[in-house]
Structures are given as C-alpha cells and as structure tokens.
Amino acid sequence: MIHKYVIWPGYRKWFTCLIVVMGILVLSSIPAYADGGAPNLAYIAGTTSGISVIDVRERKVTGTLKVSGGPHMVLLSQDGSTLSVTEPQQGRVAALLVQTGKTLCSASVAGHPTLLAFDLNTNLLYVAANDAALVTALDPTTCQVKLVIHTNGDVSGLATVII
Numbered sequence: 001m002i003h004k005y006v007i008w009p010g011y012r013k014w015f016t017c018l019i020v021v022m023g024i025l026v027l028s029s030i031p032a033y034a035d036g037g038a039p040n041l042a043y044i045a046g047t048t049s050g051i052s053v054i055d056v057r058e059r060k061v062t063g064t065l066k067v068s069g070g071p072h073m074v075l076l077s078q079d080g081s082t083l084s085v086t087e088p089q090q091g092r093v094a095a096l097l098v099q100t101g102k103t104l105c106s107a108s109v110a111g112h113p114t115l116l117a118f119d120l121n122t123n124l125l126y127v128a129a130n131d132a133a134l135v136t137a138l139d140p141t142t143c144q145v146k147l148v149i150h151t152n153g154d155v156s157g158l159a160t161v162i163i
Contacts, residue, residue, distance in 0.1 A: 043083055043098075045071040051085065051096075065101040067094070075116040075125070077140065084125055084140060088112035093127045095140060105143035109136045117158035128155035 040056040043065070051071055053063040069087025076083055082104060083096045093113055094106035111129025118125050118140065124147070125140040133154055137147035 043074045043076060045074045045085065051083070065096055065098075067096070069094070072114045073116050075118055078118075078120065082140065084116055084118070086113040086116060086127065088114050088129070093125070093138065093143070095125075095143060104141065107136075107138055107143035107145060110134055111154075115155060115158045117160045119160040120162055121160075126158050126160065128158055130154055130156060 041062070042054045042056050044052045044054060045067075047064075049064045050067040051065040051074060052061050053065065054060070055062045065083070067085055067087065069085075069090035069092065071085045072088050073086045074083050076098070081098055083098050085094050085096060087094060087106075089112070091110075091112060092106050092108045093116070095104040096102065097104050107127075109127050109129065109132075111132030113127050113129045115128040115130070116125065119137075122137075123140070124137040126135055126137050128135045131154055133151045135149040135151065135155060135158065136145055137149070138145055
C-alpha cells in the first residue's frame with residue numbers, strides 16, 4: 001500500500017534556506033587559518049620567484065620557496081610539514097619540506113599537471129593535467145605511484161570526499 005502525504009508546498013525552499021543560514025552561522029564562528037593555525041602562513045604559486053610565503057596575520061611576504069618548474073598549484077599537507085606542488089613545465093609533481101624548502105621527492109606524471117587533491121581516507125595525493133586523460137595517485141611522502149586511473153577525456157578538476 002502506498003501512502004501519499006500532503007506537505008506544505010514551500011517546505012523545500014524554507015528548509016533549504018534554514019540549512020543555508022545555519023551553515024553560515026556555524027562557519028562564521030570558526031576562525032579562518034591558512035595552514036591549520038600556526039603560524040598563519042599562506043603559500044602562493046605563480047609568482048616569478050617560485051612559491052611566495054605570506055604571513056596572513058602580518059599581511060606581508062615573509063619568504064620564498066624556490067621551485068624551478070613554474071609551480072601552478074600547491075597543496076599543504078594536513079600536518080603542515082610538506083607542500084605538494086605541480087610543475088607543469090617539467091611534467092611533474094614535487095613534495096617540498098615547508099621548513100627548509102628542500103624537495104622531499106618528485107614524480108613525473110602524464111601531461112602538464114595542474115591539479116591536486118588529497119584523500120584523507122587513503123592518504124593518497126591525486127595529480128592530473130588538463131591535457132591528459134588520466135589521474136595519478138601518489139604516496140605524498142615518497143612520490144611513489146600507487147594507482148593510475150584512465151579517464152574518457154582530459155581532466156578539468158579533482159576533488160575528494162571524506163566518508
């Protein structure tokens with residue numbers, strides 16, 4: 001037997017608005033940090049000298065990490081110790097130690113990589129290029145290739161979900 005319920009016609013809009021307002025209230029009460037809280041640093045790729053390090057609190061550039069491959073995208077590790085960097089001109093991705101700027105490891109990937117995503121569930125770094133039909137999954141501390149996922153076309157974005 002199928003039961004049909006009549007519910008106020010505008011409930012979906014009202015409920016959606018309520019969820020959005022609650023989300024805004026929750027998110028606005030959380031302090032924003034660029035790198036997990038200390039020392040409030042942001043890492044900016046695409047500058048002429050490599051990766052600029054900006055102290056968000058002081059609002060000034062405090063350093064530079066030298067990267068030779070024209071860094072395009074950066075992704076800070078969960079603990080803030082390493083920075084994954086795409087180097088599209090050299091067709092590779094590298095992991096840098098944040099404190100010293102030294103390269104921990106690097107790996108060649110297909111195309112000119114510009115996309116990064118980290119999966120907390122599997123502890124894998126996913127790398128892709130807009131001009132290659134595959135995604136490469138790496139160990140973020142050794143740059144060892146763990147998995148290659150072939151796609152039906154070039155990759156235009158990456159994302160991971162925590163389950």
